[in-house]
Amino acid sequence: MLETDVGYRLSPLQRHAWQGRGTGTGYSAAVFALDAPLTPDALAARLQRLAAELEILRVELVQVDGLREPVQYVRETARCHVVAGRLATEAEADADVDTLVDAWLDCSASRQANLAVALLDAATGPRHLLLRAPTWIADDAALALLAQALAASEPFVADTQYIDIAEWMHDVLESPVAEAGRAFWSSLNADAAHAARLPFARHAASSSVTPARRNYRVESGVTGPVEPELQALLAWHGVLSRWCGVGALDLTLFDHGRRFDELATVIGPVARAIPLRCDTCGLTAADSAARMADALAQARRHQEYFDPALPLPVHGYQWRTSGGNGGARWRGDSGLAIMPGQLVLRAGIDAGAWMLEFVFDARCFSAADIDVLAEQMRSALLQAPLAGYTPLCGPAVTPARPVSADALFDACVAGFPHAPAVRSGQTVLDYAALDHQVGRIADALLDLGVRHGDRIALVLPRDVACIAAMLAALRCGVAYVPLDPDAPTQRLADILAEALPRVLVHAGATDRWASLDGMATLDVTRLPARAEAAVRPSRIAVDPLQIAYVIYTSGSTGRPKGVEVSHQAVCHYVQAIEQRLGLEASASLSALSTWTADLGYTALYGALxxxxxxxxxxxxxxxDPARLSLHLAQHPVDCLKIVPSHLAALLEVPGGEAVLPRQCLVLGGEAAAPALLARLRERRPDLRVVNHYGPTETTIGVTTHEAHGAPHHAGLPIGRALGRLRLHVLDAQLQPCPVGVIGELYIAGAGVAQGYLSRPDLTAERFLPEPVSGEDAPGTRMYRSGDRARYWPNGALQLLGRADDQVKIRGHRVEPGEVAAVLGRLPGVGAAVVVAQEAGADAWLAAYLVPTGAVRPGDAALLAQLHTCLPAHMVPSALVWMQQLPVTANGKVDRRALPPASRQRGSGRAVVAPRTSREHDIAAIWTALLGVDEVSVEDNFFDCGGHSLLLVQLKARLDAAFGREMPIVTLFQATTIAAQARFYDASSAPATGQGASTAEHDMARRAEKARAALQRQREVRTDV
Structure with a gap:
């Protein structure tokens, strides 16, 4: 043997392995079945002879001063270790490689050796040869060559030493042609295709890895004109692409690297990990195979120029035929260490069957996750539809005899007559007292001639009378239509014209409704005394299929649409959510949203x-954060339902966590931001947080998800279905999508609404026959939600935006088409298209308009007209005038070609710049909060795109800036920078006796009066 005093640099692959990027175990291992006889002495002799021939088995790494990495010296002494033993049982003989290494080659001598070998006799069957080597010494192919050399009686002759190959690798990277090779790889690095991740992969904070593996065997399917290596690669790429929602997806290709004859028999690390990109979206099977084959060839052609230190995709693929290497079983990370968060499929063929080994970071993937992927691979390899889809239902709620909502309330009255039913400030009504009020209103309605199937309109404030009127309608078998008393008069008139209620119920607003033709009115403030011994009972048998209420939501055609919900659907929801939340029988519930939508019905009907x-x-x-905190401190609740953006605004105020309930917080109406969930975990780790989802068309809510632990990087799932609801994720042909594949969410089962009032065309479009039969009778319907969704392997459902133009504006469900239709009817507007800008809680609308003539209407006048017929959240924050709207080749509006819009001042008046330092400070707060470049001190906050939730944040920032609290009622009146500056100037001046307090009292009184006129600006969540 020859020992040198010359140090050789590591190859790029050795350097990568030495730097420890990966599992940290740092070794490769494999076990081989031996056909020929071999004794321990013969093995030791052959190993000594092999070490004399191969420098790589005598190399030692030495750290040299001044160098960042070690160099390798060839020593005279072999750095090898041999042991012999016996596998006593069949189970030991069939053990995985890791177990064998731990049992036989985990001693200090084995760990320090360049090659450790164990010769293991088996109780039955052939001997086993177990090899272990550091990853900088050998890869998969090198281990196989070493095993063959040790098993053979003829001496092994090395054509090329690895040190020479290492220098060749450096020469290639330093050659003139290397620049073109590096340019090829630079185009694949660090974009969306490179960074795509499986949505259910959990985030692991540290850079360490917990390697794990799972093996599967697919007994058939190795057929067809496509090479098996390419067939498996196409299947794996397809499974991952559907999960990640991208067509162009990069994989890490683990390639043997021995494409040149000179490398075929080299002992040392030659295998490479290189990126592989291929976009097969929309291609036929034949075209996909051709494109993938070309991508594979291109990657291998340039592999020598790829820098191993560059980032690699987290999803990997390696092809190997285990049966071709003496029945070898391989260690999960043999030759190539996995990276943090990585998932690698190693595919091969053994005895005509597919062998699938998944190597993964167990911190990021569970065994259940891998089982789902394996099943999808099996289905893809067998050329069958991908498996994994089943309609998801929640824990079964035993179908009871259908009941009506009024029957449930009557049961509460009979069972708990003296239990508290409604609390309003210091006033508490028990069930008997509430029932008395319900009976009075029910009697009055019957006196006005209402009958089964009629509708009544409720135009009432949030108080006990409104609740009693709702329950009275249910008791009479009529459907109530809840309307906001502060909504624009024209919008109310439009809804009343379609709903045609027989009676309009109000609270002292007789003059406002006196002009209504053909509609009786009932003033709940002037109800006749109830005759307790009335001959006609107010309790009437109600069919569970009768309509309980009609709730109006935004409509894309320019008309709001009324959703008809039955008693049976309400009862199903109440029973299912009660079972899911599991609140104590004495629990109190509350909600902060308007009762003209069903968001708050989780708490309202969930209680009553x-x-x-x-x-x-x-x-x-x-x-008002201060008053709300005080209210809930004086009257704490156990369960609160709230919109995430509303809660986030409240929590920005110092002490805002006082609004949180004692036990359970239910979030609904929009996606909850990770920052909000993190804040809740920090401030109230004991609080149970439930994410609740469901369109109005499927009765209040359909899924829940317990939001505990660290947030998922792909977003909070909406969870599992309630009760006897069924969730289907379907493609454009209404076929089930596999787990992980994005489709549209359809909802079926007991909570589906009857349809839209007087809109048979729209009902037929959105309520479709259910193609997958459930436990209900044949012919059941499902609601097309318009939400894009997919399943996670654990059965939870994740939403991924809308499949149509519908958008959420601060929790409100808005059809931009309705806003555009209203704009199109205004004088001077020839054409209009409305699009949402930004996303999440800060989404807003921009309108693109074409005038009918040369002179366009003024923005301020147009906005004023919109405020008379649309709620504030539907009024665009920007008006962009154009000569014509851009169109696509087929004549449709090209929304991508629309110019960018920014929020605008709504007044149209000249800008009055800040005149004092106080006004300058307030203006800076406004511009930052509203996202505008300029404001006038005389601009109205609401005309500049402000809304009630922003007003809460404005109050918090103003109070913090000036050290003085402005009451929220004052802020509703002082809606300009000038007025707000005057308030803080006055409050910072020294008080002058009674006059100062009187002035402040007068300001508060004027604010209360003005607030009634500004109520339409108040926006609280109106839809789940």
């Missing part, structure tokens, strides 16, 4: 139809 107490938060308290 189960014998619990519902707490009414006054309207003038909902948006």
């Amino acid at each position: 139809l189960t014998g619990r107490c519902f707490d009414i938060v006054p309207s003038d308290t909902v948006l």
